[in-house]
Amino acid sequence: MELSKKQFKYFIDNEPNFVCTLEKQRCSCMKPDGNRCRRKVVIGLEFCFQHLALKRHLKIKKSTIPNSGMGVFAIDSRLPSDDTKTILFHGERNKKRGTGDFITNYNGETISNTEMEDRYHDFTAPYACRINPRESVDAACSRGLGSMINSTTSYSAANCEFVQKWHISPSVCTSEPRRIFEMEKNSKYGMERTISFMKMAFGSLPDKIIKLLSVYLDF
Numbered sequence: 001m002e003l004s005k006k007q008f009k010y011f012i013d014n015e016p017n018f019v020c021t022l023e024k025q026r027c028s029c030m031k032p033d034g035n036r037c038r039r040k041v042v043i044g045l046e047f048c049f050q051h052l053a054l055k056r057h058l059k060i061k062k063s064t065i066p067n068s069g070m071g072v073f074a075i076d077s078r079l080p081s082d083d084t085k086t087i088l089f090h091g092e093r094n095k096k097r098g099t100g101d102f103i104t105n106y107n108g109e110t111i112s113n114t115e116m117e118d119r120y121h122d123f124t125a126p127y128a129c130r131i132n133p134r135e136s137v138d139a140a141c142s143r144g145l146g147s148m149i150n151s152t153t154s155y156s157a158a159n160c161e162f163v164q165k166w167h168i169s170p171s172v173c174t175s176e177p178r179r180i181f182e183m184e185k186n187s188k189y190g191m192e193r194t195i196s197f198m199k200m201a202f203g204s205l206p207d208k209i210i211k212l213l214s215v216y217l218d219f
């Protein structure tokens with residue numbers, strides 16, 4: 001793992017209680033010539049800005065939500081910037097499965113409740129998401145794209161759902177949790193992806209589902 005120069009610091013009583021250096025990764029996109037992209041990414045792992053736009057139709061830029069820093073937006077560079085009609089993400093494209101379009105994984109560091117308490121005490125962890133009664137995923141040091149999706153207090157304005165899926169790998173018979181965001185509503189060019197922490201959903205995959213756990217968003 002490579003480290004960047006950026007640090008995350010969490011202060012309690014004006015003292016840095018938890019400090020880490022942000023992880024840096026090489027963009028995971030394979031180019032048409034078969035070579036892997038050489039750009040390095042710190043915020044929004046795992047794609048560089050160019051491949052995030054090309055492959056995922058997403059862009060990180062200043063949020064429309066006050067005091068929220070950066071946010072995640074829908075983008076398609078082939079469309080004119082004033083396009084307000086083209087739908088880039090569909091909320092109910094696959095009606096059979098009852099799911100919307102995949103947005104991104106919620107990547108980060110899986111940590112125990114004890115570690116969470118050491119880092120943040122009883123305060124709200126800015127980049128963490130509880131995945132079961134014992135563990136959370138903290139993206140403070142490994143800043144995945146999912147952690148950049150801002151929450152909104154407006155129930156009706158949220159357009160993403162946080163979905164936890166479990167599926168079994170047939171070859172090794174082990175369970176692998178996938179924590180992802182899916183579209184809830186159709187989303188057009190330029191729209192920011194937002195989630196309401198009041199909205200928590202559980203999805204299903206065609207794979208065998210072994211367990212669904214409560215998901216508590218803790219942005």
Ligand SMILES: [Zn+2]
Nearest residue numbers: 027037048051
């Ligand atoms: Zn790239």
